[in-house]
Amino acid sequence: MPPISLLRHAPSDAVSRLMDRTEPLPATADVIIIGGGIMGCSAAWYLARANLKVVLLEKNRIASQQSGRNWGFVRSLYRDPAELPLAAQALSLWPDLRAELGHETGWTRSGCLFLCADEDERRSYQAWLNAAGGMVSQTRMLSPDDVAARFPRISLRTEGAIIAEADGQAEPTLATLAFARAAINAGAIVLEDCGVSALETAGGSVCGVQTEHGPVRAPIVICAAGEQTYRLLQGLDVQLPQKVVRSTVSLTQPLPAMDLPCFVGYGLGLRQRPDGSCIIATDAGTDIDLTLDSLRASRYFLREVVRNHKGFSFRLGKPFVSDLYTRLSVPKSDWAIKPRDPDIAPNARRVQENLKRFTSLFAEMPPVEIVKSWAGNIDVMPDALPVIDASWPASGLIIATGFSGHGFGLGPAVGSTLSALARGAQPSTDLKPFSADRFLRGAYSRPYAAI
Template sequence: MPALSLLPHVPDDVMARLSARPAAFPERADAVVIGGGIMGAAAAYYLAGAGLETVLVERDRVSSQQSGRNWGFVRTQYRDPLELPLAMEALSIWPGLEQELGEATGWRRNGCIFVADTEEEQSAFARWQDRARDISPDARILSGREVSALLPALRRMTAGGLHTPSDGQAEPALATTAFARAAARSGVTILEDCGAIAIETAGGKVSGVQTEHGLIRCDVAVCAAGALSHRLLAPLGLDLPQQSVRSTVSLTAPLPPLAEACFCGFGIGLRQRVDGSCIIAADSSSDIDLSLDSFRAARFFLPELLRHRNGFALRLGRPFLDDLHERLAVPQHERALAGRRPSIPANRDRAARTSETVSRLFAGTEAIEIVKSWAGRIDVLPDALPVLDAPGGIAGLIVATGFSGHGFGLGPAVGRHVARLAKGDAPAEILAPLRFDRFARGTYARAHAPL
């Protein structure tokens, strides 16, 4: 694979349309997928493979939001044990994706390593490994000496670590658009700059998806709309306790070899790319941009917010004013389209602190050049697990949302399960913890790790 240029790294750069020729607006399809992130693109690809005439609608551009703004980890390591089987399934798919899709994804099997600053962290890793041993036998506990041998550039001694050599990484926008391009070649109609306004139903069944450009009649609607999913589901009587946080990420100029494996520890996450540049970010530290919408479902999130209050910064600014304007001036049916192609400001102070931490931790990084910093809005659910379900009561509706900042690596498996649900197959047993109704039933547990 050729070296990856620094310049076209999304987000914030203008993304070309997938096709220079605009598609004709379809009046009818078997399935309509809402959302052009990796979940929606993978779902569209596998739906087409299952023989369904499929349309994907995206209010912006494919991969323009969180699927193009994340760290690029493809990991099973230290995932919630309830989500781990899905992650293992996805990991089995990634190595063959470039051949299957006929497109580059940036996949590399380079492992994942989390290091422990304290014995308490090391004990948490050991407890996880003990629970996950039968599902993820490749994960192993490292001593401090073994961590030093694996990461010779790391200046600090550690209490140990957790290492999964079979994990890997991929380039987020590259992989997402690879699914979309393969879907288009399989006959999927992809409509960018086409926001969904509502999911239409009749007689307890999906009957169509209303977009800003017209109605597409269909029998299956896949809601993979990220942080906007709750707005599309609420009119159907489906209350999803979904919120969003803002996370800042930076790209460095090429650096000496620091960590072959995707790295988390001492409050940072780091992924070194083929050309030596690094994706760096604060681990479990985010900004909450307050708005009137922040108080919706607040009772679900307050316990975790209080428990991990040092990891969040509450901000009152432009998002609050934008939300107020929407409520006062934008018709309800158009609110799903509000904030198209937003400029999401990076937290420059957080980016600078992350860069300083990297410099302290790794040899050869005394003068890090930050090429760019960006932010993304991460949709979160109270237990930090996604919803992947066909909720009862509305035949033909499938929901794939709420991936809480760690969904990128799950994308291929999610797409396959969406296609199976669309064909009427019974949900796989591993999807039971991801049911939509777990919040109404009170059957969800506290988050495995900080949101």
């Protein structure tokens, strides 16, 4: 078997500095981007390519949080129909990114497969396919016999499956770093270890940001700060109902080829990488770490937590202590910055449960060894749809957050969309379902799916 390189697996292995030099903090920019995840980095690339002066500010390292900790799926399959235009746009962009950016992204058109464990799941996937209609391509239902014939590695007898042949996968850290490096080559300034503590406004419009190293002025600010977005918006007297859940992911040693698309079934999410190693995780199972902030906006989430209580595990531990320490020892103005590099512990129980699921689903595979496990903090919204908005609450402010665990694959399309908004151009997709004030207006519904 080929040697496995941990450098290509975030979170902590691949977040070295992009450049071996110190970049001074500029006084001004055309556009400031807060957050070094795939949304911020892709937006930086598209804006720098359009010859705008872009400054991207990241409090830790590029791809150090959820953009480097996710499963690496690039899918249209079983998304909320409101997201499908963005997913289609993203799938049109991913194949050419390696050549366009000049750096590896790990993109492979591998497809995506969701098994039907029972008749209820089969009906649910068929209903989604009917609703998606012409918004998806190369997507169809498979019979139990189709699944058994095409994917003989699967040991269990299923009720069929749904497959999206045009979906694929990419390497989260590689792809995010590719956008960042390409943006730098195009003239963008990317600063790590530079946290933003506040948005600056004047006359109802943003005019820049305050960082831990000083101010930067700009007429346009893109806030793609992940789980810290709601804290930055609080400075504008805006209450964004954004919450955080913790998801555990593991990496196996290289295994024989399984000939599987990106896979979800019987409680397991799986992606086999080109070197044979597998990313495995719990499908729709997350941990909620209780903190002093847990009750904020809880009314928006209570119904779904009760409805899907079996998928959630409430934890009182280190995050609570860390939150208490921050509140007692750190000025409130710095709460969006610290802790700079949070210690997000994987759930050991879920790791073992996922190994059991893997063994049950793929009984003929050799014994699986876990090389490493990690966890990520996923910022979620009450309807599991993101916020992508340039009209509220201040002129010049563009918000991109709350991707609820399925944003990575949308990254290129979201970056292109944010670039269009920042340039005053018309985005190619309808952003009405992603408005920031939909919760205040009551114009939202329950999540379409748990994933």
